[in-house]
Amino acid sequence: QKEVEQNSGPLSVPEGAIASLNCTYSDRVSQSFFWYRQYSGKSPELIMSIYSNGDKEDGRFTAQLNKASQYVSLLIRDSQPSDSATYLCAVRYSGMDSSYKLIFGSGTRLLVRP
Amino acid sequence: GAVVSQHPSRVICKSGTSVKIECRSLDFQATTMFWYRQFPKKSLMLMATSNEGSKATYEQGVEKDKFLINHASLTLSTLTVTSAHPEDSSFYICSASRGLPLNTGELFFGEGSRLTVL
Numbered sequence: 664q665k666e667v668e669q670n671s672g673p674l675s676v677p678e679g680a681i682a683s684l685n686c687t688y689s690d691r692v693s694q695s696f697f698w699y700r701q702y703s704g705k706s707p708e709l710i711m712s713i714y715s716n717g718d719k720e721d722g723r724f725t726a727q728l729n730k731a732s733q734y735v736s737l738l739i740r741d742s743q744p745s746d747s748a749t750y751l752c753a754v755r756y757s758g759m760d761s762s763y764k765l766i767f768g769s770g771t772r773l774l775v776r777p
Numbered sequence: 778g779a780v781v782s783q784h785p786s787r788v789i790c791k792s793g794t795s796v797k798i799e800c801r802s803l804d805f806q807a808t809t810m811f812w813y814r815q816f817p818k819k820s821l822m823l824m825a826t827s828n829e830g831s832k833a834t835y836e837q838g839v840e841k842d843k844f845l846i847n848h849a850s851l852t853l854s855t856l857t858v859t860s861a862h863p864e865d866s867s868f869y870i871c872s873a874s875r876g877l878p879l880n881t882g883e884l885f886f887g888e889g890s891r892l893t894v895l
Contacts (some may be wrong), residue, residue: 708886751820765811767823769819
């Protein structure tokens with residue numbers, strides 16, 4: 664069974680600090696990884712995608728991927744209260760018939776204290 | 778990004794009635810759409826994969842006769858909750874990805890539909 668694991672939190676950080684969110688996945692052959700942000704009562708919004716080992720930076724966000732350890736992380740620099748949300752890690756799994764689907768972790772709730 | 782529109786955003790119905798939710802990709806063609814369900818403070822649970830012009834593929838434990846999915850065109854998929862019961866009350870979210878060669882696996886989500894069954 665394909666699994667994506669995240670710590671549910673809440674992760675509480677002060678404004679201006681770095682927030683570090685982690686995710687592990689079970690399927691070694693997965694190639695595509697995503698971080699989504701979801702505000703309460705809203706649908707998920709894509710933050711970052713990463714496909715290769717290493718770091719990928721976009722503004723205040725950095726995604727890190729380590730396929731050997733089956734580990735994905737998201738760093739948020741200079742955290743702002745508006746970053747307070749649930750962050751969902753998603754992993755793309757491919758089927759033998761070229762079908763695919765995105766499996767989500769349970770999400771980590773981030774609270775940025777003013 | 779790409780725009781996915783979902784309608785209605787909220788629906789309240791009586792037990793035993795059927796409810797249809799529409800999902801449209803507004804600025805791209807989506808050969809595949811996905812339907813998720815989310816309970817309060819829980820993650821997204823994939824219900825089914827909707828393929829244009831063919832039958833949907835349902836995840837284990839999801840009743841295909843209860844959750845009817847139709848993907849009649851490259852921009853529209855519908856989910857019909859038949860004979861709804863209070864336990865079907867949930868947040869239903871559709872998503873779509875661009876067709877190849879632009880398909881990088883990213884999913885773009887609709888606004889979600891909150892169903893309340895009385």
